[in-house]
Amino acid sequence: MRSKEFEPDEIADAAMRVFWQRGYAATSIQDLVEGTGLSRSSLYSTFENKQGLYQQALRRYEAVTTANVELLSGAGSPRDLIRQLLVSVAEDELGDPQRRGCLVANATLELAGHDAAVAELVAHNFLRLQKALEKLILRGQQSGEVAAARNPRALARFFVNTLQGMRVLGKGSPLTQRSQCLMDVIDVALDTL
Amino acid sequence: MRSKEFEPDEIADAAMRVFWQRGYAATSIQDLVEGTGLSRSSLYSTFENKQGLYQQALRRYEAVTTANVELLSGAGSPRDLIRQLLVSVAEDELGDPQRRGCLVANATLELAGHDAAVAELVAHNFLRLQKALEKLILRGQQSGEVAAARNPRALARFFVNTLQGMRVLGKGSPLTQRSQCLMDVIDVALDTL
């Protein structure tokens, strides 16, 4: 026997960064060879093919969702925690020189309509975020900080929707008013609480 | 002289439908030849190259934005008109067997971060919708139907954001609750008015 010389998760992380920046179709195997430092044969023997590597990369991206879920699960004012999440997304959109956006949003619009495996992976991400938001909003309603008139699940879905909208406008709204645009969105959205 | 045997706008429309369904990178010239009925040489002599054809297709998609702007410019309750727009997007996402979504949203996430020409085209679409919404919301505030506390431009941006979020969740949220998800989003968003 001979042991592997690399950690598959680390390779998937490296591939994730390549797909994140370029998208699926626009990324070539050569891009992935250079981005991961592995040869073609090692990539194929480990991940089967390009689709398999992409799906594994998408699974590794769940770590980003996990970080957001943990942010929302922390102590503090529910409204402030949600604002923190929204602001962090706005800052990411405005500050990332690579303009990658969110891999889940990118994967959704590029592939989820035609690829069932990708559709399931992105849906899982959305659901995890939705559940964390719902829990947090329920806590806010029970403490009286958030108006209890609304279904917390509906509010959670609304904020997931707002976040994904920001991923689109963060890339596509006119550059001169992009920052103001995202701030307006955050302020209006938070007023639903 | 010999006159053209086709109308460039109609060819661009046909190309638009192909790009709309497959995206930019995943669409081959062969797909466009079959989708437009034109030969390679005619496509290249008319639109220069694949990028040029895509940009022209994106310009033709402005007709969709125009239809939405006209909907918002019609008579009727501002809140109802906005609801109509949101519902029409939800119905499109739920009902389109091709699962195309919105070409502007697709173009934004796939290309706007790396392609300045595409970025300008999508920004123009967003701005047109934002202005129509702003005008409508202002009218609602003046008639007293909509609370006048908020900046109408901020509200307009918020609704553009909501619409684009729905384009993501319409493709990516779990299928079993997708319809309810979009309805929840619409209800919460409309309560900001």
Place this chain on the structure above:
DNA sequence: TAGTTTTTGGAACGATCGTTCCTGATGAGT
């Protein structure tokens, strides 16, 4: 240390990519 198994890098596969070019067909002008 010799033997064995697995991984590795890179060459090479056919297919398809975006693009160009050439040829015959076409229709307007005289």
Place this chain on the structure above:
DNA sequence: ACTCATCAGGAACGATCGTTCCAAAAACTA
């Protein structure tokens, strides 16, 4: 009807696509 500029179709370009294969290097077992 003849000319001629311009058209459309499809063959063909080199490059690159995703994928496979193979020989050599490496590391564990005995």
